[in-house]
Amino acid sequence: xxxxxxxxxxxxxxxxxxxxxxxxxxxxxxxxxxxxxxxxxxxxxxxxxxxxxxxxxxxxxxxxxxxxxxxxxxxxxxxxxxxxxxxxxxxxxxxxxxxxxxxxxxxxxxxxxxxxxxxxxxxxxxxxxxxxxxxxxxxxxxxxxxxxxxxxxxxxxxxxxxxxxxxxxxxxxxxxxxxxxxxxxxxxxxxxxxxxxxxxxxxxxxxxxxxxxxxxxxxxxxxxxxxxxxxxxxxxxxxxxxxxxxxxxxxxxxxxxxxxxxxxxxxxxxxxxxxxxx
Amino acid sequence: xxxxxxxxxxxxxxxxxxxxxxxxxxxxxxxxxxxxxxxxxxxxxxxxxxxxxxxxxxxxxxxxxxxxxxxxxxxxxxxxxxxxxxxxxxxxxxxxxxxxxxxxxxxxxxxxxxxxxxx
Numbered sequence: 092x093x094x095x096x097x098x099x100x101x102x103x104x105x106x107x108x109x110x111x112x113x114x115x116x117x118x119x120x121x122x123x124x125x126x127x128x129x130x131x132x133x134x135x136x137x138x139x140x141x142x143x144x145x146x147x148x149x150x151x152x153x154x155x156x157x158x159x160x161x162x163x164x165x166x167x168x169x170x171x172x173x174x175x176x177x178x179x180x181x182x183x184x185x186x187x188x189x190x191x192x193x194x195x196x197x198x199x200x201x202x203x204x205x206x207x208x209x210x211x212x213x214x215x216x217x218x219x220x221x222x223x224x225x226x227x228x229x230x231x232x233x234x235x236x237x238x239x240x241x242x243x244x245x246x247x248x249x250x251x252x253x254x255x256x257x258x259x260x261x262x263x264x265x266x267x268x269x270x271x272x273x274x275x276x277x278x279x280x281x282x283x284x285x286x287x288x289x290x291x292x293x294x295x296x297x298x299x300x301x302x303x304x305x306x307x308x309x310x311x312x313x314x315x316x317x318x319x320x321x322x323x324x325x326x327x328x329x330x331x332x333x334x335x336x337x338x339x340x341x342x343x344x345x346x347x348x349x350x351x352x353x354x355x356x357x358x359x360x361x362x363x364x365x366x367x368x369x
Numbered sequence: 370x371x372x373x374x375x376x377x378x379x380x381x382x383x384x385x386x387x388x389x390x391x392x393x394x395x396x397x398x399x400x401x402x403x404x405x406x407x408x409x410x411x412x413x414x415x416x417x418x419x420x421x422x423x424x425x426x427x428x429x430x431x432x433x434x435x436x437x438x439x440x441x442x443x444x445x446x447x448x449x450x451x452x453x454x455x456x457x458x459x460x461x462x463x464x465x466x467x468x469x470x471x472x473x474x475x476x477x478x479x480x481x482x483x484x485x486x487x488x
Contacts, residue, residue: 100376101376101377101380103380104377104380105381105383106384107380107381108384108385108386108387109384111381111385111388112389112392114388116389116390117392117396121392122392124403124407125407126410127407127409129408131403133403139439143416144419146419146423147418147423149423149426150423151422160415163412188427
């Protein structure tokens with residue numbers, strides 16, 4: 092009995108000391124970091140840092156410098172981090188210019204990656220037609236690919252390093268078509284944007300409106316589907332209108348078409364909209 | 370009885386050492402506690418340069434000041450001056466230094482003069 096009491100008071104002392112030690116090291120005198128690297132910042136501060144990298148890139152178009160700065164954040168996938176943040180920035184009502192910068196940097200990173208992956212393309216063929224819509228992989232919004240998985244970017248995009256949309260030049264709608272093909276996705280608006288020379292344009296802001304809402308998104312955030320590509324998921328029965336933010340004719344009455352599959356099942360079709368810069 | 374007290378305090382000391390070791394070495398404060406103001410001087414200077422690059426392009430001083438708040442320093446002018454000094458000492462390019470100085474000048478014009486006597 093005496094031996095048990097002895098063990099208990101030692102255990103009590105140990106627990107008491109542990110509590111004192113934890114309180115001191117975590118509450119009274121916690122570790123203070125100095126000389127941090129950006130990789131050690133909180134997620135929110137990393138987002139801010141990434142946005143700063145993007146706006147600086149928008150100003151100087153120095154991809155090497157931007158890439159070196161992004162490397163400091165040690166993201167697993169810088170492209171996806173940028174693309175996801177661009178969409179999040181828009182959804183959270185952060186400055187549109189920063190969201191655009193994030194989207195553009197993501198697109199240019201992906202384009203540079205695609206160029207590196209296709210070093211044998213010396214003289215890309217001149218642009219004649221946009222890539223056939225039927226050749227586009229299933230564009231589900233939830234699907235993500237890495238650039239390595241999709242080396243089949245249209246070669247015309249490789250001809251133009253960092254195309255920049257000219258804000259003053261409006262875009263013309265050159266194709267509007269509803270398609271019932273589940274391989275293209277369900278209930279989507281697929282947007283393709285080219286400049287006058289036939290180069291796909293990343294970073295073009297697109298505005299979608301419906302009766303009680305608005306959404307903005309950018310081309311180039313899914314470079315595996317084309318740098319000038321963007322998509323938007325429609326709700327059944329809602330009437331949408333869409334326009335390029337920098338100017339051009341709006342497209343009205345976009346309602347998800349109801350389609351019937353071979354087995355009799357119904358599904359929502361897609362709208363394909365192609366814009367060409369004048 | 371005295372030996373028992375000694376052993377008790379030794380146990381407390383062991384426990385305290387283990388607690389401090391855990392708190393300082395194994396489970397230090399999470400990244401959420403890390404502030405941009407604790408960034409190393411070269412990273413802080415690069416943040417200022419990024420803001421200066423954007424300012425050089427858009428001339429939007431309000432946006433530049435809002436972005437400087439990221440560093441969570443009380444005086445933006447001091448942060449920029451510190452970055453300029455660092456850039457001069459460590460060989461930033463003239464173009465970069467020029468952008469940072471332009472930002473410094475612009476922010477200084479907005480900073481109220483402290484300590485000057487008003488007639």
